[in-house]
Amino acid sequence: MLQATELTKAYNGVIALNKLNLTVNSGEIFCLLGANGAGKTTTINLFLNFVTPTGGRALVNGIDVSEEPLEVKRHIAYIPETVMLYPSLSGLENLKYFTTLALGHKRPEHELLELLGQAGLAKEAAFKRVSGYSKGMRQKVGIAIAMAKNAKALLLDEPTSGLDPQAANEFSKLLDRLKAEGVAILMATHDLFLAKQVGTRVGIMQRGILVSTMTTDDLGHADLERIYLDIADDCMDAGGRAMQGAIAERKEDK
Amino acid sequence: MHTSLYLKEIFNFERSLFRADRLDFFVALILFATVGYAFVNGQSWIDKQQQAVHAAQMEESVRLQELKDKLAGIDAGSLKPAKAYENPANAYWVGNRHAATYAVLPPTAFAATAIGQSDLNPPYIKVSSDNKESFALNEEIENPGNLLIGNFDLAFVVVFLLPLLIIALSYNLLSAEHEQGTLAITMTNPVPLWVLIAGKLSFRVVLVFSLTASMTVIGLLVIGTDLSTMDSLVRLGWWIVLLFAYIQFWFALAAAVNALAKSSAQNALILTGLWIVILLVLPSFISIAVNVAYPVPSRVAMVGLIRAAQTDANKESDATVARFEQEHPEMTAMPLAKGDDTAAIRKRVFVQQAAASRITQIMARYDRQLAQQQRIVDSLRFLSPAIVMQEALNAVAGTDNSRYQQLSLQVDAFHRVWQDFFLPKVLDNTPLTLADYQNFPRFAYAEQAISETGMRLLGALLGLVVPIAVLYLFSLRRIRDYPVTA
Numbered sequence: 001m002l003q004a005t006e007l008t009k010a011y012n013g014v015i016a017l018n019k020l021n022l023t024v025n026s027g028e029i030f031c032l033l034g035a036n037g038a039g040k041t042t043t044i045n046l047f048l049n050f051v052t053p054t055g056g057r058a059l060v061n062g063i064d065v066s067e068e069p070l071e072v073k074r075h076i077a078y079i080p081e082t083v084m085l086y087p088s089l090s091g092l093e094n095l096k097y098f099t100t101l102a103l104g105h106k107r108p109e110h111e112l113l114e115l116l117g118q119a120g121l122a123k124e125a126a127f128k129r130v131s132g133y134s135k136g137m138r139q140k141v142g143i144a145i146a147m148a149k150n151a152k153a154l155l156l157d158e159p160t161s162g163l164d165p166q167a168a169n170e171f172s173k174l175l176d177r178l179k180a181e182g183v184a185i186l187m188a189t190h191d192l193f194l195a196k197q198v199g200t201r202v203g204i205m206q207r208g209i210l211v212s213t214m215t216t217d218d219l220g221h222a223d224l225e226r227i228y229l230d231i232a233d234d235c236m237d238a239g240g241r242a243m244q245g246a247i248a249e250r251k252e253d254k
Numbered sequence: 255m256h257t258s259l260y261l262k263e264i265f266n267f268e269r270s271l272f273r274a275d276r277l278d279f280f281v282a283l284i285l286f287a288t289v290g291y292a293f294v295n296g297q298s299w300i301d302k303q304q305q306a307v308h309a310a311q312m313e314e315s316v317r318l319q320e321l322k323d324k325l326a327g328i329d330a331g332s333l334k335p336a337k338a339y340e341n342p343a344n345a346y347w348v349g350n351r352h353a354a355t356y357a358v359l360p361p362t363a364f365a366a367t368a369i370g371q372s373d374l375n376p377p378y379i380k381v382s383s384d385n386k387e388s389f390a391l392n393e394e395i396e397n398p399g400n401l402l403i404g405n406f407d408l409a410f411v412v413v414f415l416l417p418l419l420i421i422a423l424s425y426n427l428l429s430a431e432h433e434q435g436t437l438a439i440t441m442t443n444p445v446p447l448w449v450l451i452a453g454k455l456s457f458r459v460v461l462v463f464s465l466t467a468s469m470t471v472i473g474l475l476v477i478g479t480d481l482s483t484m485d486s487l488v489r490l491g492w493w494i495v496l497l498f499a500y501i502q503f504w505f506a507l508a509a510a511v512n513a514l515a516k517s518s519a520q521n522a523l524i525l526t527g528l529w530i531v532i533l534l535v536l537p538s539f540i541s542i543a544v545n546v547a548y549p550v551p552s553r554v555a556m557v558g559l560i561r562a563a564q565t566d567a568n569k570e571s572d573a574t575v576a577r578f579e580q581e582h583p584e585m586t587a588m589p590l591a592k593g594d595d596t597a598a599i600r601k602r603v604f605v606q607q608a609a610a611s612r613i614t615q616i617m618a619r620y621d622r623q624l625a626q627q628q629r630i631v632d633s634l635r636f637l638s639p640a641i642v643m644q645e646a647l648n649a650v651a652g653t654d655n656s657r658y659q660q661l662s663l664q665v666d667a668f669h670r671v672w673q674d675f676f677l678p679k680v681l682d683n684t685p686l687t688l689a690d691y692q693n694f695p696r697f698a699y700a701e702q703a704i705s706e707t708g709m710r711l712l713g714a715l716l717g718l719v720v721p722i723a724v725l726y727l728f729s730l731r732r733i734r735d736y737p738v739t740a
Contacts, residue, residue, distance in 0.1 A: 050738040050739050051739075070444040071444070073443055074444050076442065078442040083435075084435025085436065088271060097263070098443065101440065101444075104259065104444075
């Protein structure tokens with residue numbers, strides 16, 4: 001469903017993504033792990049056609065993203081790290097608008113309310129202005145927007161950021177359900193435990209290169225620790241010494 | 255989903271956003287206040303001018319009635335013939351002074367919408383059989399403060415204030431979506447970016463245009479404009495078309511600036527700067543350029559030359575009289591009664607005629623220079639859509655230069671008719687009768703054919719449509735590379 005072939009992106013001569021080869025099949029959740037700047041978000045942006053590839057191809061359902069971006073967008077849904085909505089309107093009104101743009105027709109209000117409920121937003125909150133929402137509440141509306149589209153592929157960029165533990169848990173269940181329904185999911189995340197919990201496969205990215213891919217079934221606790229350290233190393237190279245310190249502290253505590 | 259359906263959805267969503275923030279109410283309030291005040295101001299100006307016209311016409315009517323009563327008294331023998339100067343039968347003094355008539359330029363139905371050149375040109379000209387300079391230099395003296403500030407009329411609201419409102423509504427058309435992050439979610443849907451901009455623009459264009467147009471129509475009806483005549487309807491039609499084009503120009507400019515992918519603050523600065531350039535700098539630059547290229551000779555110098563011409567004609571009066579007597583022996587052969595000042599009057603007429611040709615040349619030279627200036631301005635005005643719009647609105651209101659030039663030409667022609675009526679009677683010493691008083695020439699302004707005005711307005715419309723097309727094409731090209739994410 002999602003396929004990257006030699007996909008490359010450079011910004012002003014700096015390589016952000018280097019010859020990525022990746023396939024995410026229907027009913028699969030592929031989790032991209034890596035430090036900030038590793039190329040996770042660039043990968044997602046390339047599938048969304050938000051940026052143009054310097055080389056290679058990104059395909060969704062066999063369609064080249066660069067050649068037919070509008071057709072591709074009929075098949076994909078997206079939840080960013082921080083869902084931003086129109087603050088002067090309610091969550092329901094935002095959902096109505098984006099759903100109509102996605103589907104080309106309006107969905108009944110009761111269906112939209114049900115979707116918001118499934119995403120974890122209380123019914124009374126659905127009618128309130130988004131300006132009064134927390135980040136987590138906005139994220140839930142974002143999840144509902146993505147679900148409303150009934151897309152074949154879902155692109156997630158740190159989707160649980162800002163969600164409380166209960167909502168994050170419900171989100172995990174939702175991903176399981178979508179996976180069972182045959183949706184191909186590509187998720188960029190720092191949350192290793194979420195990746196282990198819901199992912200079918202995990203890919204590690206470092207400086208724009210997909211350095212490792214493994215199935216979560218084969219992923220033991222030791223591997224998880226190694227992934228942590230890989231990411232921490234990458235962070236340190238990028239100036240992320242603080243994170244390594246925190247991990248080292250945690251290891252000492254153990 | 256078809257593009258039109260997306261446009262409709264985005265249009266309706268924008269309406270919801272405006273309603274939620276009550277922006278539509280504030281836009282309506284601002285337009286109601288400014289358009290309303292502009293109509294009050296414009297109509298009070300027209301009322302003031304019409305009061306002056308009415309007072310002049312009343313004064314003329316009373317003056318003529320007094321002359322006729324006096325003449326009837328003399329004819330009946332109840333009054334003795336007065337001195338030549340006061341004699342209502344004396345064609346020279348009556349034509350030159352006592353019966354001098356007002357040539358009035360009637361306001362159009364749309365005069366209150368644009369004061370235009372009417373604060374510099376009087377709505378009436380007092381015509382006598384004296385030379386042209388006696389009335390052609392008789393211009394209105396307006397408060398220089400008002401001339402400096404300009405008039406708060408509907409044209410001012412449209413040309414100057416509406417762009418500010420449009421800038422306020424559209425400077426962050428796309429940049430706000432980009433900055434607040436909603437663009438990313440929108441663009442995950444099969445909606446081209448140009449459709450998003452078009453939908454957002456459409457709502458704003460419809461809002462500003464429909465409110466301004468409807469308030470204009472209401473304002474016209476409130477001040478008592480008869481909109482049932484063909485002339486009014488054609489003027490209203492042009493006014494609406496020009497308004498739509500001008501609004502489109504500013505929205506197109508905002509779209510082009512948004513397409514540059516700058517921040518909202520930068521967009522606001524760029525658009526404000528462009529407002530200053532288009533509305534203040536360019537008109538000033540054009541004025542300076544024209545004055546450098548074709549400096550208008552000083553009016554004071556022209557008046558000096560006219561006086562010198564009159565003095566020269568006076569000096570040559572004896573030779574002029576002698577030449578006339580030689581050319582027209584039949585007129586001068588008439589015996590003059592004792593105390594009759596016919597000879598003196600004839601001499602005045604000859605001097606006047608001798609001076610006339612020189613004065614006409616002096617004034618024609620001045621007018622030619624002005625015409626050259628006007629031609630340059632006509633060409634350079636296309637540099638600024640604001641000038642194009644201001645002049646077009648003046649033309650619709652009938653307060654443009656062209657209409658005053660038309661008045662001037664018609665008054666010139668009428669002046670000759672007036673002279674042709676009186677001067678032969680002066681030269682052959684024929685006294686005026688009551689029947690002559692009934693037959694005094696009357697001036698009636700012949701309105702320019704609407705097709706002539708239409709051609710000028712068509713040119714103005716083109717001067718707006720071309721930059722609109724260029725700006726929208728530029729926007730379409732630039733938004734292809736618009737960054738969806740930060």
